[in-house]
Amino acid sequence: MSFDKLCDEIICEYNGEIKEFACILKLVYLNKLENLDKFNFKKFNIDKKEDLLLYGKNYPLFRSLLYFNEIPLFREEKESILFLKNINISPKTTLNSLNYNKKLKLGNELLKRSISIVPNEYINYIPNILFGAEYYFNGVSLKEYVSNLNGLYKIGKKRKVKELIINKELPNEENVKKYKKILAKKINLFNKKFEKYEVNYFNLKFKNKNYRCQYIYIKQSIWDKILGLFGEGIELKYYPTLVNIVYNNEKVDFLKPFFIFVNKGDIAVYAKVPKLVYLKDNLSLNHLNLKGKYVYFGNWDKDKFYEIIGNI
Numbered sequence: 001m002s003f004d005k006l007c008d009e010i011i012c013e014y015n016g017e018i019k020e021f022a023c024i025l026k027l028v029y030l031n032k033l034e035n036l037d038k039f040n041f042k043k044f045n046i047d048k049k050e051d052l053l054l055y056g057k058n059y060p061l062f063r064s065l066l067y068f069n070e071i072p073l074f075r076e077e078k079e080s081i082l083f084l085k086n087i088n089i090s091p092k093t094t095l096n097s098l099n100y101n102k103k104l105k106l107g108n109e110l111l112k113r114s115i116s117i118v119p120n121e122y123i124n125y126i127p128n129i130l131f132g133a134e135y136y137f138n139g140v141s142l143k144e145y146v147s148n149l150n151g152l153y154k155i156g157k158k159r160k161v162k163e164l165i166i167n168k169e170l171p172n173e174e175n176v177k178k179y180k181k182i183l184a185k186k187i188n189l190f191n192k193k194f195e196k197y198e199v200n201y202f203n204l205k206f207k208n209k210n211y212r213c214q215y216i217y218i219k220q221s222i223w224d225k226i227l228g229l230f231g232e233g234i235e236l237k238y239y240p241t242l243v244n245i246v247y248n249n250e251k252v253d254f255l256k257p258f259f260i261f262v263n264k265g266d267i268a269v270y271a272k273v274p275k276l277v278y279l280k281d282n283l284s285l286n287h288l289n290l291k292g293k294y295v296y297f298g299n300w301d302k303d304k305f306y307e308i309i310g311n312i
Contacts, residue, residue: 069247151179215259
């Protein structure tokens with residue numbers, strides 16, 4: 001069961017504020033933030049403000065910039081560190097600790113750097129992926145709050161996550177760190193494996209236009225599944241994050257949708273549409289029987305898989 005299904009469970013069991021709060025978290029999880037404004041935020045202690053849209057408001061800033069994979073601004077830590085030092089911002093500071101003028105300066109410098117990387121046809125959309133409405137719950141970015149709850153859910157703390165949602169509480173930081181350590185291990189493992197994978201291509205038709213897509217096809221062996229039992233493999237629950245971070249790799253074109261197909265009987269599908277492409281062409285993968293926005297997931301039977309991919 002995924003995090004949105006847990007939210008559905010709470011929505012079915014409760015009414016009033018608990019039900020509404022679970023609805024809000026589900027929308028954030030599915031990245032449907034445009035639907036949030038129908039709720040009364042005050043009673044949930046949620047604030048909306050214009051901000052830089054970097055993930056990791058309380059991470060060291062150089063790391064937040066490095067993993068801003070909507071545009072490959074930096075490929076290595078030292079590049080993001082030098083960039084920040086050159087504009088007189090400490091790499092170890094956090095986005096939340098910057099004052100308005102520093103944030104404005106950082107935003108303008110990121111805008112300039114982005115313009116130098118992105119093809120002309122996408123330049124008008126850059127401000128929409130750098131700046132916009134952010135939602136904060138008890139001072140914590142709502143996206144990160146949901147990400148942390150999802151992380152705890154993935155390490156087997158379903159009951160605790162359910163309690164946190166019902167009581168509208170923040171998770172214990174030690175539990176969050178435990179999940180992040182596990183995730184970091186999975187990311188490192190995936191990055192090593194990814195170097196051995198061949199990136200393949202297929203054409204996807206959407207609204208009478210063809211989009212060139214990238215994909216890898218992972219056939220899990222019995223040995224892979226055994227390794228997974230001991231924490232040395234990559235379980236399916238981590239792939240939504242992995243399909244997102246893959247855009248940091250030079251083998252991947254940051255302006256093409258990327259799919260990870262995992263053979264597990266049915267085909268587990270994880271995909272991302274780059275936000276620039278989504279904004280410019282409104283490309284959605286929901287018509288492919290996948291759910292999400294920007295990052296998508298679902299299952300296909302073999303026939304559906306070959307229908308989409310063609311001959312591989």
